[in-house]
Amino acid sequence: MWSAAPALPTLETMVSAAVAAPSIHNTQPWRFRFDPDTVTLEVRAVADRGLRHLDPMGRALHLSVGCALLNLRLAVAHFGREPITRLLPRPDEPDLLATVRLGGPVRNAAVLRLYEALWRRHSSRFPFSEAPLPxxxxxxxxxxxxxxxxxxxxxxxxxxxxxxxxxxxxxxxxxxxxxxxxxxxxxxxxxxxxxxxxxxxxxxxxxxxxxxxxxxxxxxxxxxxxxxxxxxxxxxxxxxxxxxxxxxxxxxxxxxxxxxxxxxxxxxxxxxxxxxxxxxxxxxxxxxxxxxxxxxxxxxxxxxxYGPEGPPSPRRPARQALDADVLFAS
Missing domain, CATH: 3.40.109.10 (NADH Oxidase)
Structure with missing residues (x-):
């Protein structure tokens, strides 16, 4: 039944994939809420993690959340659901930056490669070789x-x-x-x-x-x-x-x-x-x-x-990025 909510471990894995995204200064300025009635994940901005002096308009914050949103879309597709995405869906809720509804079954072989890469990707601020990009x-x-x-x-x-x-x-x-x-x-x-x-x-x-x-x-x-x-x-x-x-x-x-x-x-x-x-x-x-x-x-x-991988930055666990009311028994 494709209208059913995913099991809690699956939902947490989806959110873990989202928070693996990069963010400016690793502020991780996002929060997620799952609505089981509409089978939709809400992606909200956390304003107090914005950079008031470096990013007064919140542009970099939106880019950071956009990175997490792409990861979330890939994770939803990886688990066989179509990620039906809306940006800025409610003008009266400016902190709600996007929603991702879990749609019907979808298969996309290209998703697998990027889904695997999202767990390995992190920035490297070290010297690279002189080898050119193919x-x-x-x-x-x-x-x-x-x-x-x-x-x-x-x-x-x-x-x-x-x-x-x-x-x-x-x-x-x-x-x-x-x-x-x-x-x-x-x-x-x-x-x-x-x-x-x-x-x-x-x-x-x-x-x-x-x-x-x-x-x-x-x-x-x-x-x-x-x-x-x-x-x-x-x-x-x-x-x-x-x-x-x-x-x-x-x-x-x-x-x-x-x-x-x-x-x-x-x-x-x-x-x-x-x-x-x-x-x-x-x-x-x-x-x-x-x-x-x-x-x-x-x-x-x-x-x-091409160069060294560089050490990763820490990420908050999925349960800390999810609103408490979604932690229902699976």
Whole structure:
């Protein structure tokens, strides 16, 4: 009976898959509620995990929730149900960002590869090799973004340097801004019961050549622990953008981002996310060249390559991300 609610272990696995998604500063700004009457999972934003200084409009929060939503869709399909998804379904409930109703039976062989990848994917903020991305893989990443309504473009050497220069400028601004720097530092700590934030081991080194602008999360306050290593000389980056810049576009961009990351993981690629320039409106509008993508809005810059896996960041258990009233006996 396809209208029946899934067993509790299945529901918890679906939510565990969702929370395996990346989020800015590992804030995990999402909460889930299952409605057994409509067989629907609600995906809500947790506003107090937003970044007031770095993300005042909540754009990065929406991208983070969009990543979790893509994982949830894959998990629902993995368990043989069609994920019928609606974005921003109730205007009078702005924290309700999406719903996923468990529809009838569905079989999709392509889901298996991405579902397996979502458990293995995590960011690597370490140096990559100089090996180039194969053309076929690069094309598959572009198609993955397109499937979710976004554009993925890979600038050439000159465009790459221009984008990285914008991010270096943004990183200098962030470290000089006391509110933004303090906000980043608050999310760096050893894993605790909350399972939120960035463990120091996951932050990784800075680029010895100062070309790759990875966020230092406040390590500049303690120069003795600011480890450096030479990063790749010819980094491969991709710019994820959307035609519009509404809340629904942010959620679509998050789903596109996660699909790109999962396809990359399935091909053995590592990835880290660059976001600093997107936190400054004047820099963000310069990330996507007008001639290349007129009126496009940059949502994320992805660094891709082959290299070390990097340590994972902690995740909250599914039962902590589910509202208590769904913990019914299965």
């Amino acid at each position: 053309g076929a893989v690069a094309a598959e990443l572009v198609e993955a973004a397109h499937r979710e309504g976004a554009l993925l473009s890979r600038p050439g050497p000159g465009g790459t340097e221009r984008v990285l220069r914008l991010f270096r400028d943004a990183e200098r601004r962030n470290t000089a801004d006391p509110d933004r720097a303090a906000e980043s530092r608050r999310w760096v700590h050893e894993p605790n019961a909350a399972a939120l934030g960035m463990p120091p081991a996951a932050i990784g080194p800075q680029d010895f050549w100062e070309r790759m602008p990875l966020r230092d999360f406040g390590a500049h306050r303690r120069p003795s622990v600011l480890a450096t290593r030479p990063f790749e000389k010819r980094p491969s980056i991709a710019v994820l953008s959307t035609a519009h810049d509404r809340r629904s576009d942010w959620l679509r961009a998050g789903q596109a981002l996660q699909r790109v990351l999962l396809v990359a993981t399935a091909h053995g690629l590592r990835a880290s996310l660059l976001h600093q320039a997107l936190e400054w409106p004047d820099l963000r509008e310069r990330v996507v060249p007008w001639a290349d993508a007129p009126r496009a809005h940059a949502q994320m810059v992805i660094r891709l390559g």
